[in-house]
Amino acid sequence: AQRVTQPEKLLSVFKGAPVELKCNYSYSGSPELFWYVQYSRQRLQLLLRHISRESIKGFTADLNKGETSFHLKKPFAQEEDSAMYYCAHLRAAGNKLTFGGGTRVLVKP
Amino acid sequence: EADIYQTPRYLVIGTGKKITLECSQTMGHDKMYWYQQDPGMELHLIHYSYGVNSTEKGDLSSESTVSRIRTEHFPLTLESARPSHTSQYLCASSDRYGRNYGYTFGSGTRLTVV
Numbered sequence: 001a002q003r004v005t006q007p008e009k010l011l012s013v014f015k016g017a018p019v020e021l022k023c024n025y026s027y028s029g030s031p032e033l034f035w036y037v038q039y040s041r042q043r044l045q046l047l048l049r050h051i052s053r054e055s056i057k058g059f060t061a062d063l064n065k066g067e068t069s070f071h072l073k074k075p076f077a078q079e080e081d082s083a084m085y086y087c088a089h090l091r092a093a094g095n096k097l098t099f100g101g102g103t104r105v106l107v108k109p
Numbered sequence: 110e111a112d113i114y115q116t117p118r119y120l121v122i123g124t125g126k127k128i129t130l131e132c133s134q135t136m137g138h139d140k141m142y143w144y145q146q147d148p149g150m151e152l153h154l155i156h157y158s159y160g161v162n163s164t165e166k167g168d169l170s171s172e173s174t175v176s177r178i179r180t181e182h183f184p185l186t187l188e189s190a191r192p193s194h195t196s197q198y199l200c201a202s203s204d205r206y207g208r209n210y211g212y213t214f215g216s217g218t219r220l221t222v223v
Binding site for chain 1: 140142144149150151152154157165167168199201203205210211212213214215216217
């Protein structure tokens with residue numbers, strides 16, 4: 001089955017340390033991948049799109065087709081980065097988003 | 110301000126009651142979606158719509174139904190609520206291609222059936 005996998009349920013890091021959230025996908029072809037974030041008491045919102053190759057809030061994500069991965073990275077985590085992060089794949093058929101299970105990031109002071 | 114709105118934010122209701130969760134967007138998006146999410150778990154697509162009078166079931170089987178009579182409105186209905194329907198329901202919308210800006214999500218409705 002086509003899936004998006006986030007192997008870590010929880011990542012706990014200290015402020016200023018690097019953080020990397022893993023995402024693997026099992027789709028063939030050219031994937032359309034996203035990272036979404038949900039801060040406490042806020043709605044789910046788009047963080048990054050792989051097609052834009054942008055850096056948002058210090059986060060970057062690189063698509064590695066050989067490893068079928070789209071890991072999210074930030075070199076120096078901040079306390080305000082504590083949130084729930086979801087990796088998602090947009091299926092070409094129907095423009096439907098499939099989400100991974102999510103990773104909760106806790107940045108400790 | 111263009112946005113997507115869900116009401117109610119929280120709903121506690123008794124078993125057997127009929128409920129409708131409201132979702133409206135003022136973004137002019139063609140496509141709308143309903144996701145179900147249990148606490149700390151992944152989101153599952155339960156319904157989607159490509160436009161007026163177009164609705165399809167999603168990946169996760171759901172006893173709920175939806176309608177799309179107007180572009181901006183995509184309500185979800187449960188004819189007879191059961192405790193197994195307790196969950197968070199998220200509504201989302203996207204432009205025609207989705208890949209450009211992804212989805213915009215509402216704040217969600219947290220439903221508890223007692």
